[in-house]
Structures are given as structure tokens and as C-alpha cells.
Amino acid sequence: MIQQIAFIIVLGAASYFIRKRILVIRANIKLGKPKEIKDRGADRMRNMLLVAFGQKKMFKRFIPAFLHFFIYIGFLIINLEVLEFIIDGMAGTHRIFAPYLGALYPFLMNLFEFLAVAVLVACAIMLIRRNIIRVKRFWSAEMTAWPRLDANLILITEIVLMTAILTMNATDQVLQTKMPEHYAATGKLFFSANLIPLFQNMDVVPLVIIERFAWWFHIIGILGFAIYVTYSKHLHIFLAFPNTYFANLEAKGHILNMPVVTNEVKSMLGLTDAAAPTGPPAEPGRFGAKDVNDLTWNNLLAAYSCTECGRCTSECPANLTGKKLSPRKIMMDTRDRMEEVGKSLSTGGAGLGDGKTLLNDYITKEEINACTSCNACVEACPVMINPLEIILELKRYVAMEESGSPASWNAMFQNIETNFAPWKFSPADRFNWANELKNK
Amino acid sequence: MSDVTFSVPTMAELAAKGESPEVLFWVGCAGSFDDRYKRVTKSFVKILHAVNIKFAVLGTEETCTGDPARRAGNEFLFQMQAMNNIQVLNGYGIKKVVTACPHCFNTIKNEYPELGGSYEVVHHSTFLQNLISEGKIKLKEGGSFKGRKITYHDSCYLGRANNVYEAPRAVLEALDADLVEMKRCRTTGLCCGAGGGQMFKEPEKGNKDINVARTEEALSTGAATIAVACPFCMTMMSDGVKNKEREADVQVKDLAELIAEAQGLS
Numbered sequence: 001m002i003q004q005i006a007f008i009i010v011l012g013a014a015s016y017f018i019r020k021r022i023l024v025i026r027a028n029i030k031l032g033k034p035k036e037i038k039d040r041g042a043d044r045m046r047n048m049l050l051v052a053f054g055q056k057k058m059f060k061r062f063i064p065a066f067l068h069f070f071i072y073i074g075f076l077i078i079n080l081e082v083l084e085f086i087i088d089g090m091a092g093t094h095r096i097f098a099p100y101l102g103a104l105y106p107f108l109m110n111l112f113e114f115l116a117v118a119v120l121v122a123c124a125i126m127l128i129r130r131n132i133i134r135v136k137r138f139w140s141a142e143m144t145a146w147p148r149l150d151a152n153l154i155l156i157t158e159i160v161l162m163t164a165i166l167t168m169n170a171t172d173q174v175l176q177t178k179m180p181e182h183y184a185a186t187g188k189l190f191f192s193a194n195l196i197p198l199f200q201n202m203d204v205v206p207l208v209i210i211e212r213f214a215w216w217f218h219i220i221g222i223l224g225f226a227i228y229v230t231y232s233k234h235l236h237i238f239l240a241f242p243n244t245y246f247a248n249l250e251a252k253g254h255i256l257n258m259p260v261v262t263n264e265v266k267s268m269l270g271l272t273d274a275a276a277p278t279g280p281p282a283e284p285g286r287f288g289a290k291d292v293n294d295l296t297w298n299n300l301l302a303a304y305s306c307t308e309c310g311r312c313t314s315e316c317p318a319n320l321t322g323k324k325l326s327p328r329k330i331m332m333d334t335r336d337r338m339e340e341v342g343k344s345l346s347t348g349g350a351g352l353g354d355g356k357t358l359l360n361d362y363i364t365k366e367e368i369n370a371c372t373s374c375n376a377c378v379e380a381c382p383v384m385i386n387p388l389e390i391i392l393e394l395k396r397y398v399a400m401e402e403s404g405s406p407a408s409w410n411a412m413f414q415n416i417e418t419n420f421a422p423w424k425f426s427p428a429d430r431f432n433w434a435n436e437l438k439n440k
Numbered sequence: 441m442s443d444v445t446f447s448v449p450t451m452a453e454l455a456a457k458g459e460s461p462e463v464l465f466w467v468g469c470a471g472s473f474d475d476r477y478k479r480v481t482k483s484f485v486k487i488l489h490a491v492n493i494k495f496a497v498l499g500t501e502e503t504c505t506g507d508p509a510r511r512a513g514n515e516f517l518f519q520m521q522a523m524n525n526i527q528v529l530n531g532y533g534i535k536k537v538v539t540a541c542p543h544c545f546n547t548i549k550n551e552y553p554e555l556g557g558s559y560e561v562v563h564h565s566t567f568l569q570n571l572i573s574e575g576k577i578k579l580k581e582g583g584s585f586k587g588r589k590i591t592y593h594d595s596c597y598l599g600r601a602n603n604v605y606e607a608p609r610a611v612l613e614a615l616d617a618d619l620v621e622m623k624r625c626r627t628t629g630l631c632c633g634a635g636g637g638q639m640f641k642e643p644e645k646g647n648k649d650i651n652v653a654r655t656e657e658a659l660s661t662g663a664a665t666i667a668v669a670c671p672f673c674m675t676m677m678s679d680g681v682k683n684k685e686r687e688a689d690v691q692v693k694d695l696a697e698l699i700a701e702a703q704g705l706s
């Protein structure tokens with residue numbers, strides 16, 4: 001009974017904290033500008049199933065994809081077992097599904113154990129890749145102490161949680177022989193049976209304590225993990241789904257139009273639609289983006305979905321040749337700024353008016369000016385994030401609100417304006433090349 | 441064929457005669473002004489003549505699509521350019537556009553429609569591929585390209601931006617050349633460094649220029665010809681080859697030049 005009450009309190013507390021974080025994240029994403037994405041539902045669903053659920057883009061790099069796949073499948077399936085944990089915890093039962101599932105139950109237990117071992121091994125290899133082999137993309141400039149610790153913490157937590165499952169099952173199997181009336185028979189489980197010798201000669205009391213401890217450890221671990229995830233790059237385990245659903249479906253070369261500008265240009269050229277509704281023009285707002293609220297909610301959702309895997313940066317031509325630009329940093333900065341503003345707002349602070357902005361305080365002009373708009377980052381991202389969209393919005397702000405583009409770009413603008421070409425040639429000479437095809 | 445004249449009809453001339461072309465050849469700024477790249481424009485015109493396609497150009501009525509301005513953030517300038525070009529194109533009732541420049545291709549194809557300009561737009565790589573598969577361009581087997589090692593550098597605005605990966609390769613394969621791929625190719629092709637307005641400014645501080653990095657990758661294939669399908673890639677790769685002091689044995693050529701050469705048109 002005490003265990004049941006304790007469990008319900010723990011579960012309630014965890015739900016409270018998770019709910020609170022979800023609301024904060026939602027509010028932060030809503031700092032972004034509105035953008036309607038309601039078209040092509042079937043294509044969007046397809047992307048979500050293939051890319052998020054099916055991990056399609058991960059498999060461009062086989063080894064990490066393979067390791068990640070086990071963790072992913074393990075996560076999905078082992079969570080079925082958590083369902084049993086929760087029911088047992090609240091009802092004070094033990095392995096409540098066992099009698100109902102009959103022979104299927106030991107099979108499922110074996111499957112879960114197989115996955116637990118696979119997750120354990122995959123996490124261990126990933127820790128080695130990160131910390132001993134030091135794969136380059138995990139050590140670039142933006143991978144400061146916290147992002148590196150974040151990644152390692154999760155890997156270690158998973159290893160510990162999986163060890164808890166195996167310990168629990170091993171002690172359980174010993175108890176099945178000693179107190180069959182309380183412990184439903186699962187038979188020998190392929191993996192955890194190997195741990196039985198460790199516990200075989202123990203008395204019932206310490207065994208029960210170890211079994212209970214492992215059980216509690218596992219479930220508290222999972223709930224703690226769920227709270228922790230909301231502060232971590234591991235949010236992608238949930239947000240990868242909406243992010244791929246709302247991802248761009250147009251050709252990658254297409255840049256989002258700015259209808260505000262279209263209206264102004266049309267009226268400058270005397271092309272205004274007579275049929276267009278008159279009335280006060282919409283508040284034009286800022287051109288481009290200086291801070292997170294100038295980006296769309298879709299950009300902000302992407303920032304929360306970023307896994308910090310660095311595939312984008314490892315393909316970026318600017319980054320590869322030593323420039324400061326890193327598309328991963330663009331996403332991390334956007335998220336960090338969003339969290340900063342959100343935190344300030346929730347404590348009655350100045351929020352966006354805190355004297356800082358995404359541009360300059362987080363992302364510098366030197367970074368955005370180095371982008372070749374090559375789309376390598378967009379292509380590489382396993383969860384369909386588009387760092388280029390944010391870079392472009394920042395460039396738009398610099399060009400249109402500050403006239404702060406590099407001098408040679410301003411000269412290029414000037415040439416286009418006066419000579420209709422980005423170079424300083426006379427427009428009258430544009431067709432001279434054809435003369436070179438004559439009289440030869 | 442030394443004294444053959446290739447006429448280049450303009451839309452204004454055709455419209456005055458009440459005629460319309462099968463296709464409008466959008467030359468682009470580099471195609472009109474860049475000394476090296478003008479050779480590509482001329483090669484493409486020769487091919488159009490050789491296959492008897494009724495084409496026209498805008499001549500002095502053509503202006504920058506606005507691509508570099510838009511990518512550098514100047515949306516106003518881009519839209520001014522776009523609207524003006526769309527007015528001209530719509531004024532002539534243009535239906536189909538071919539261009540050798542992937543940036544013009546991308547902008548007219550993907551970005552003009554929402555500003556009122558909808559056309560069928562093809563890149564010259566696809567256009568050439570069609571001419572070859574229709575048998576209009578016949579390439580002799582075992583021609584001068586037989587066994588010549590060629591590597592193809594993907595233009596970002598053709599490849600990742602618009603998923604055109606195979607057409608340029610099909611054109612090169614028709615030359616009977618020995619096509620060798622760089623390690624980064626197709627979806628993972630490395631940019632030449634010129635897109636997004638980079639062509640018009642000095643690179644940011646780093647440890648290498650992107651075009652040199654890409655040229656090194658191209659040279660490591662051992663190819664004697666680096667095939668490109670974009671005016672900016674042409675400049676960047678040519679500069680890269682010069683930087684590596686390999687002008688003597690490595691050429692950078694556009695697809696149209698290679699086809700014209702194989703046809704004895706150059």
C-alpha cells in the first residue's frame with residue numbers, strides 16, 4: 001500500500017513537471033510569427049512516416065544509423081513494458097500482464113531484454129565514438145561543455161536504466177523459484193539468466209530488496225529522463241515528428257516570398273491590383289529577422305527539434321574551409337535565445353526587450369555572410385531542419401533594415417539597380433556577344 | 441566552317457514579324473558579359489542552330505533575374521528585377537525558357553510563379569539530354585572523347601536545389617567519355633563557393649578557399665576535364681585550377697562546349 005501511494009505521488013509529480021515544461025516550450029515556439037501550413041497533408045504524413053518514424057535520412061551514414069536504430073526501437077518497444085510498470089505500480093500488482101499473455105509473455109520479456117542489451121551496447125559504442133575516437137563533428141566550436149555533457153549524460157543514463165532492467169529480471173527469476181506464489185513464472189530469460197549466479201545464493205529478503213530497488217530505479221529513472229529530455233537536445237525524440245510533418249515540400253532552391261515587399265514593389269511600379277482589397281495596409285513589421293520573434297514558429301520548432309548531431313555542419317562548405325559559420329550553431333543559438341527570452345518572460349523579466357538579440361549577440365554577421373546557400377545542411381539533416389531559412393532571414397534584416405551588408409554586396413546591389421547586372425557593364429552592351437558569332 | 445554566320449534573333453524582331461519562338465534562350469548576366477562564359481553562350485547558340493530549333497533571346501531587354509540580390513537579403517531589389525522581367529516575358533507571351541545558368545533556372549522556375557510569371561523552364565543540361573535522346577544530336581561512338589577522363593561537378597542550384605543530377609551525367613555519357621565521380625557528388629556534392637552572392641564578395645576568414653578545396657577533390661580523380669553546368673562554378677573551378685597551377689593539363693568546360701566540340705561546331 002505504501003508503495004502504491006509512493007508510486008502515485010512520484011508519477012503525479014513527474015506529470016506535473018513534464019506538463020509545465022511542455023507549456024513553456026509551447027509558449028516559446030509561439031513567440032514566432034504565424035505561418036499557415038495546411039497544404040498537402042498526405043505528402044507531409046509521408047515525410048513524417050519515412051523520415052521521423054522510418055529514420056530514412058539517418059541511413060545516409062550507416063554506422064551511426066545502425067546504432068541509433070537500436071536505441072530508437074528499444075525506446076519505442078521498451079516503453080510498452082513501462083505501461084506494465086505503471087499499472088503494477090498503481091495497482092500494487094506484480095507483472096500484471098503475465099497471466100493474460102501466457103506463453104507470449106516470456107517471449108516479449110526476451111524481446112525486451114534483447115533490445116535492452118542492444119541499447120546498452122549501442123550506447124557504449126556511441127560513448128566511445130564521442131569521447132575516445134572523438135568523431136570530429138562532436139567536437140566543433142559550438143560543442144561546448146554543456147552540449148557534450150548533455151549527450152554523454154543521456155547515453156550513460158540509458159546504460160544504467162538497461163542494467164536495472166536486467167538486474168530486476170535476474171533477481172525476479174531467482175525469486176520465482178523461491179516464492180512461486182508471488183512471482184509469476186517467466187521461465188529462464190536468455191540474457192538476464194546469465195546474471196542469476198550473482199544472486200542465486202542470496203536470501204529472499206535482500207533479493208526482494210534488490211528486485212524492488214531495480215524496479216523503482218528503472219521507473220523513476222524513466223520519469224526523470226522524461227523531464228530531463230525537455231531541457232535537452234533529446235527533445236527530438238518527440239519533436240522530430242511534427243518537425244518532419246511541417247518541413248518544406250517545395251524545391252530546396254525556392255526562397256520564401258515576402259508578400260509585404262511584393263505589395264510595395266507593385267505599387268511602386270504602378271501594378272496594384274484594382275481588385276485588391278483596399279483599406280489600411282497590414283502592419284509591415286520588420287523586414288527579415290533580428291530576434292527570435294521575427295522568425296516563424298516553424299523555425300522555432302525546428303530549433304527545439306535539433307539533435308545537435310552536426311551532420312549539417314560536417315557538410316557545410318563554409319565550415320569545412322574554416323569559416324565561423326556552422327548551421328548547427330545557428331539552430332542551437334536560436335533555441336538558446338528562445339529559452340532565454342522565455343525564461344525571462346516567465347519570471348516577469350524584460351523578455352525580448354532585454355537588450356540582446358539573436359543577431360549580433362548570438363549569431364554574428366561574419367557567420368551569416370559566409371553562407372553560400374548551397375543547401376548541403378538542409379540535405380544532410382536527419383530531421384529535415386532548414387538552417388538556411390534562418391540565415392536568410394537574418395541577412396534580410398541586415399540588408400533591408402540596416403543597409404549593413406558587406407560593401408561589395410552593396411556595390412553589387414548598386415550595379416543591379418543601375419546596370420541591371422551584378423557587374424559594372426553597360427546594359428547597352430548586353431547583346432554584344434552575338435556580334436562575335438557574325439563575320440567570322 | 442570559318443565564315444558561317446550564326447544569327448541570333450531577338451524577341452523584338454520575332455514579335456515585329458508576328459512570329460513566336462519554340463523556346464526563349466535566357467542568356468543571363470554571365471552569359472552576356474563574362475569573357476570566358478560567353479564561349480558557352482556561343483556554343484549553345486551553335487547547337488540550337490545545328491538542330492534547327494527556332495529560338496530567340498531578349499537581347500538588351502534581358503536584365504538580371506535578381507538571384508544574387510535575393511540571396512544576399514535584398515528582397516526589394518530582387519522583386520523589382522523579377523517584376524520587370526516578368527512584364528517583359530509576359531508581354532511577349534513566352535511559354536518556354538531554356539537557360540544555361542542554374543541560378544536563373546531556379547529563380548525563373550521556382551520564384552517567378554508567385555510573382556506572376558509562370559513558364560516551362562528547362563536547364564540546358566536537360567535540354568541537351570532530350571536532344572540527344574531524341575536523336576537530334578548524334579554523337580559518334582569512339583569520338584574524340586573516347587577514353588577521356590571527365591569528372592562532373594554538381595552545381596548546388598541544379599542538384600540539391602532542383603534535383604537535377606542525372607541529365608548532365610547523361611550528356612557526358614553520350615560523349616563516350618570516361619566519367620569519374622568525385623567522392624562528394626550528387627546530393628553530397630561540395631559547393632564551388634560562389635552561391636548565395638559569394639561570387640560578388642571576398643570570402644570570410646577561414647583556412648582555405650572553398651573553390652580550392654573543391655578543385656582539389658576534382659583533381660584527385662585524375663580527370664583531365666572538369667565538366668560544369670553553371671557560370672559561377674565555371675569561374676570558381678577555373679580559378680581553382682589556376683591556383684593549383686594545373687591549367688596546362690586540366691580544362692574546365694561547360695556541357696554545351698563539350699557537345700559543340702564533339703559536333704565539330706567550335
Ligand code: SF4
Pocket residue numbers: 312315316317318319325326327370371372373374375376377378387388391
Ligand atoms: S547553405 Fe549555408 S549553412 Fe548550409 S551548408 Fe551551405 S553554406 Fe553551410
Ligand code: SF4
Pocket residue numbers: 305306307308309310311312313327328331380381382383384385387
Ligand atoms: S540541424 Fe539537423 S543536421 Fe544539423 S545538428 Fe541539428 S539535427 Fe543535426
